Amino acid sequence: MWKLADDPFEYIAPIVCIGSFILMPLGPLYLPRFWILFMASYFAIFLGTQINHLIKFHRTARSMIKTITDYNRALNMESKTDEKQDYVVTDNDLKDMEAAALVNSSTDNSFLIHAIVIPNYSEPEALIRDTISHVALHKKARTNYAIILAMEASEAHHRTKSENLREHFKDSFLRFIITNHPSDLPGEARGKGSNISYAARKGCAEMIESGIDKNRIMITIADSDSHIPELYSLEVEKAFSLSEDPYYRVYAPPIFFGRNCFDVPAAVRVTDITWSSMIMANLSSSRGIGFPCSTYSVSWKMADRVGYWDTDADAVGEDMHMTLKCLFKTDGQARMTPIFVPINLTNVETEGYVNNLKARFVQAKRHYNGVADVAYTLRQALNLPTFCVDANSLCLPPTTTPQPKISDKKLDDDSSCTTFWLEKIIIVLKVLETHFMPVTSGWLMFFAVPLMQFVFYPPEGYGPFLEPHANPVLMSKLYLYIWNILKVTTFFLPFPLFGTLAIYERLHRFVDIEFFKKTKEETRTMKNYLDYISMPIAAWMFMTLPSNIASCKRFFKSRDQYVVAEKVFVEGRN
Numbered sequence: 001m002w003k004l005a006d007d008p009f010e011y012i013a014p015i016v017c018i019g020s021f022i023l024m025p026l027g028p029l030y031l032p033r034f035w036i037l038f039m040a041s042y043f044a045i046f047l048g049t050q051i052n053h054l055i056k057f058h059r060t061a062r063s064m065i066k067t068i069t070d071y072n073r074a075l076n077m078e079s080k081t082d083e084k085q086d087y088v089v090t091d092n093d094l095k096d097m098e099a100a101a102l103v104n105s106s107t108d109n110s111f112l113i114h115a116i117v118i119p120n121y122s123e124p125e126a127l128i129r130d131t132i133s134h135v136a137l138h139k140k141a142r143t144n145y146a147i148i149l150a151m152e153a154s155e156a157h158h159r160t161k162s163e164n165l166r167e168h169f170k171d172s173f174l175r176f177i178i179t180n181h182p183s184d185l186p187g188e189a190r191g192k193g194s195n196i197s198y199a200a201r202k203g204c205a206e207m208i209e210s211g212i213d214k215n216r217i218m219i220t221i222a223d224s225d226s227h228i229p230e231l232y233s234l235e236v237e238k239a240f241s242l243s244e245d246p247y248y249r250v251y252a253p254p255i256f257f258g259r260n261c262f263d264v265p266a267a268v269r270v271t272d273i274t275w276s277s278m279i280m281a282n283l284s285s286s287r288g289i290g291f292p293c294s295t296y297s298v299s300w301k302m303a304d305r306v307g308y309w310d311t312d313a314d315a316v317g318e319d320m321h322m323t324l325k326c327l328f329k330t331d332g333q334a335r336m337t338p339i340f341v342p343i344n345l346t347n348v349e350t351e352g353y354v355n356n357l358k359a360r361f362v363q364a365k366r367h368y369n370g371v372a373d374v375a376y377t378l379r380q381a382l383n384l385p386t387f388c389v390d391a392n393s394l395c396l397p398p399t400t401t402p403q404p405k406i407s408d409k410k411l412d413d414d415s416s417c418t419t420f421w422l423e424k425i426i427i428v429l430k431v432l433e434t435h436f437m438p439v440t441s442g443w444l445m446f447f448a449v450p451l452m453q454f455v456f457y458p459p460e461g462y463g464p465f466l467e468p469h470a471n472p473v474l475m476s477k478l479y480l481y482i483w484n485i486l487k488v489t490t491f492f493l494p495f496p497l498f499g500t501l502a503i504y505e506r507l508h509r510f511v512d513i514e515f516f517k518k519t520k521e522e523t524r525t526m527k528n529y530l531d532y533i534s535m536p537i538a539a540w541m542f543m544t545l546p547s548n549i550a551s552c553k554r555f556f557k558s559r560d561q562y563v564v565a566e567k568v569f570v571e572g573r574n
Contacts, residue, residue, distance in 0.1 A: 288335030317370025442544025
């Protein structure tokens with residue numbers, strides 16, 4: 001039996017969802033003046049945020065291109081040095097040498113030990129083996145990498161799969177640790193967050209007990225299909241060495257769907273292109289307030305201080321939730337640091353066109369269950385207690401011998417942000433935008449203006465729905481002016497998205513060819529612009545509907561079981 005949620009903050013999401021839907025027809029009829037002003041404000045804010053995203057996306061794209069170009073120059077210089085000892089240096093080579101110096105400044109940094117946590121549940125063994133194989137190619141894999149394979153004890157044959165993988169990579173890494181997350185821990189809900197929390201605590205404890213200095217451990221969370229380039233680790237090391245507060249950083253890369261994108265329906269491709277574009281735009285934050293997606297890195301020190309990852313059902317969006325937790329638990333000392341190296345992921349793929357759309361819809365519903373972070377963020381911002389569960393609240397045993405939480409000046413409470421009240425406002429606004437724009441924009445962008453037009457200027461044979469004195473566009477020049485501006489604004493709403501997608505297409509081809517070393521025939525071409533014909537279907541099926549479903553469910557206490565989207569994997573795919 002479903003029961004209403006106890007937390008009043010949980011009602012905000014469903015009220016926004018249902019309210020925007022109900023007010024579309026009722027607003028023009030019963031609150032015409034308010035509705036015109038509200039919609040004008042809404043569309044002005046929406047257009048402003050989209051222009052802001054376009055500018056930030058362009059910055060991220062430029063930074064990615066620069067990072068990859070410098071890396072390629074460094075590799076090019078190394079190959080020339082190896083091939084010809086008597087090579088005559090040219091002006092172009094001088095640029096390559098400068099780039100090589102920048103890259104080598106981080107490659108010489110062997111301080112960090114990368115603990116790569118790979119949570120999985122019922123994923124194909126070949127998929128996980130392929131993911132780990134790409135990490136095993138990194139030059140420092142045997143000396144500075146530990147794989148923490150986070151298995152779920154509830155998965156049938158999980159031990160056989162994990163032992164097969166350990167045997168396959170027995171000589172490839174400094175450590176290969178297997179954790180088996182129990183399904184019956186008190187206060188926990190099955191999902192990625194609880195599995196990661198268990199694996200990070202247990203795996204890092206094992207590393208520390210083996211003699212590895214805990215100050216050196218950098219925890220990287222990776223999906224089972226994440227291809228992590230060596231350049232990502234190098235850039236994390238570089239950012240760590242250059243940061244004034246390296247332990248209090250969430251290192252966040254862009255995500256990129258280029259492994260099987262031509263094997264899924266166009267609507268799935270377009271959805272993931274839009275999704276990755278939003279993540280990329282969010283990385284170029286001037287104040288370091290942004291959120292990673294799928295793959296990211298945090299120091300052991302910060303993870304331990306904040307109590308690791310939350311393990312309850314409301315922490316299903318573990319990447320955003322963990323970042324929020326770090327921001328609030330450190331009073332704003334934590335920040336996001338962008339790492340402009342794309343992580344190559346797979347699109348959800350199943351057998352059959354319709355089944356593939358269904359699988360992507362299931363994934364979208366799971367993603368938008370992250371709307372639970374609205375209540376969490378508001379409570380944290382107002383210094384109210386939350387209902388989230390983590391390692392501290394479960395009273396789990398410590399991972400190491402008890403130490404003072406802050407052991408050096410870089411982890412000093414005095415260095416917390418002195419203007420955190422301002423950061424709190426920015427965080428709240430970002431979270432509300434992230435979750436409420438998808439919930440409301442699908443309805444309002446398509447239907448609000450046509451319905452207002454129908455009420456204010458009914459066609460012959462209909463109406464009038466309003467008395468002339470109650471119709472603001474007939475009685476007031478001000479409201480008529482606002483109404484005309486509103487209609488013009490709606491025409492321009494999609495243009496920032498068009499600009500973003502145009503930049504994305506160029507970026508996609510660059511990354512495929514220059515970084516992943518694909519041929520021009522293997523990457524996106526002009527004919528792939530036809531994919532965007534499916535944009536309206538993709539927006540409704542994978543954004544509007546799942547976000548509204550997730551928001552409405554916040555009314556109730558019951559939570560969905562964690563469902564992993566099905567993936568078809570072909571070994572040997574890039």
